[in-house]
Amino acid sequence: MYHIRWLAVIFMPLLLQASKTDTLTYEKQAGNFSLGVRNTISAFNHGDLKEIGTGIGAHYRIQVLDRVNTEWFADYLPANIHNKAHRTDWHVGWSVMYYLINPRGFTRKFTPYVVAGHCFDFTSIRLNGPDAPKGKSRFSSAVQAGVGCHYNITPKFDISLTTQYMLHLGKELHAHEEEDGSIAIEEHKNAGWEGHLLISISFNYKLAKLWKAKK
């Protein structure tokens, strides 16, 4: 509840601005095709702040309505585990973005949105070192949701910051440090849902108009 209050405070000026009646008409945005590259910080893996990973990825966006955009992405995310092991996540998926305010042809500087989607992922955990035993891995599916904001440098060019929480569905795979300092890699069949907080920053450019929207 406390967090919702803070979100309301953060987005209030934008929502108030959006409530003003639009007197100008803007070009319809459906059909926009944009390409983007991104860096993602994967924090809070299983609630452990020491397992922060940084990754790279790319996506393309196809906008279907003025306020609805879709994002199709691929990410590669390695993370350090207590300097003794490492985890690698591969994500391939899609998200739907809903703009909280009318983007007005992306002529506004800021366009906040909520985002939710699904992805397929591959995770592997392996101990560090040349003689380390073979690690464990698994394929699974995941769902993610969060909030984000475009900063529109020009109507065609934006920087986006997105924060999402991703829940891996299926078998749980994790590593933890034992009392003697060794790392144990454990796999639990349907033992629970695990996840991580993904913070992405991306640069995007609208390359083409795939179809012309009706006025």
Next chain:
Amino acid sequence: MESKKIIVLHILLLTIVVGTQAQKLPIWVERKGCVRAQGNLAGGYLFQQKQGAAYLTGDIDLFVDNRASVTGAIWGSFATTRKNQIGIRANHAVLFGMSYHFVKKGRFDPYIGFTPGVGMVQANYQNGDVISTSKFGFTPLLSASLGCNYYIGWIFNFFVKVQGVSGQLLTDVPKPVRVDELKVTAGLGWNLRLWKPKLKTINGQRI
């Protein structure tokens, strides 16, 4: 002999065509449709290792807009660490991203770039009593650059670029090896017009 003449003739014709097009619409008037590239030697400083690095680098900017370019870069490192010394042996990288150019037109072209990429990193590490060399490992890189081009003519430019890169090698090394670095490159680059964009005019005035 005959084929050599034909090749030389083709190159001359291409140069004249490109030159004529560029003179009509030089890069400092309209960047959209141009490509800017460079190949050079570069230096770097690795923060964790507290050591210098040397590279052969090349990058390319394709202007899809007067203020935006799609950019790619390759960095090939020279070994600056001896075989019996702990540290980074190789630090090659491929980076791809976008740049935002602050000034819409003009000979001065300052920009900021965001170019995530992948490093191919190899490191020497202490393995008991001996120093071992790791396998090459893929390393995701966070990277941002700040630079400026100065277009001196229809085909040449001077450039300077400072690039911050961050990442860590997590493969068969006992502890992660950070590759946080500041890279610097400067020199002479090339620019070329690939296509002539449609110009918007209002009442005969170009906008």
